[in-house]
Amino acid sequence: MLSSKVEKAINKQIHHEFTTSYAYLALSAWFASQNLPGFAHWMRVQHQEELTHAAKLFEFVVDRGGRVELEALGKPQADYSSPKDAISAALKLEQTTTALINNLYGLGAEEKDYATHSRLQWFVDEQVEEEKNVGEILAMLKMAGDSKGTLLMLDHKLAKRGKS
């Protein structure tokens, strides 16, 4: 059984994962509008991945006899000044997610809710990958500078991302 404190915190995290998923969908739309279909594809796959994160937490709450309460989603940012600006925003999102996941992981231990603590271990590990993936794209964009050719090469590479 989940304590109401832990239940509330996981519900908040479910909301954050959906919010992030929505933000990635908006990023996909922006990249598509910039004629960068590879980036747009990468963002669509990431959108799906965030949905799976929300679903894992949703199932966990249900399995523990808790109650999921979904909240409304806000309007995501629609415009960016450049690909670098858009990817920097994605990295910030992931850094926020990492901080929230770490808090939730800590709460599980603090509340002696070891099932929650253990379930959150997967998310702690996943965030290392999430930040790394976005960070690598940002590093490549920084290296590309104003080179349109390198931007298009990167777009081609990102188009190859498989479904998560």
Ligand code: FEO
């Ligand atoms: Fe759900 Fe990108 O972390």
